């Protein structure tokens with residue numbers, strides 16, 4: 001049975017409250033995290049227990065964590081990676097102990113998702129996140145960090161932690177000496193170490209695609225299209241080595257057919273988490289995020305939901321980035337209003353599919 005959830009950040013690091021999330025019809029839980037634990041450290045069990053209890057107190061489940069970030073030494077394949085992999089496994093065991101069933105993570109080098117503007121004005125008077133390729137490739141790491149975390153209204157921006165930003169330029173240099181094949185090998189090394197532990201304790205690993213799904217700053221990219229996803233899944237054939245299928249990230253590359261990917265990888269039981277959102281291209285490499293409705297962007301949301309329905313998807317699904325509307329002041333992409341609108345629309349499609 002598919003479960004519909006919303007992303008939420010604890011410790012006052014979110015403008016949206018659990019009390020509000022509980023009032024959105026059809027939401028069973030949240031995708032939570034502990035954003036203030038430095039990457040590479042074990043997430044403590046007591047802190048996780050209180051996180052779960054806080055969420056449960058609002059009648060919501062805490063079965064998904066997004067994200068436990070991966071230490072750069074693992075991605076770089078340094079000797080110190082084994083220590084960080086052990087810590088990652090210890091975190092997975094602690095997550096299992098509080099009832100987490102799915103862990104979303106990414107294997108993007110140096111930086112997480114990238115936009116040139118987190119609050120670009122849209123025609124309807126809302127603000128949206130925007131990606132202009134030419135602007136991004138001419139930005140220095142500092143400018144990029146400023147466009148991302150500097151514009152996050154004081155909320156933490158996962159993947160754009162200050163300690164990561166400080167090392168960005170040096171890390172970009174480091175990867176100049178690494179081939180794409182070396183990077184795949186480092187990913188496999190990580191998977192072969194953590195997947196057995198995840199399988200043993202019943203936590204499905206769900207890698208998030210690279211966003212945008214193409215090469216930038218000479219950095220290696222792996223989760224970008226169907227061919228690479230097939231390769232990723234075959235690196236380790238356990239069902240616990242799975243995907244977060246993010247429609248918005250993958251569809252930035254106009255050659256990616258999202259419903260076809262859902263049918264293929266969902267049919268194999270390898271999609272554990274669905275991020276569902278729409279984008280609108282302004283050129284083949286430029287896009288704006290938009291409201292979830294098909295009519296607002298390039299994606300056919302009915303076909304996406306139908307593909308999940310047809311493969312009998314029984315993982316977790318969440319609406320993704322929303323616009324900033326009605327004067328809301330929130331973490332870019334993660335306000336309450338537009339995500340609540342988006343999820344009601346998705347749930348409407350789902351009800352229709354079930355009754356048809």
Ligand code: DNO
Pocket residue numbers: 066067068104105106112113158159208275321333
């Ligand atoms: C962006 C998110 C990503 C995602 C991570 C997973 O809004 O979808 O930051 O959570 O890449 O590790």
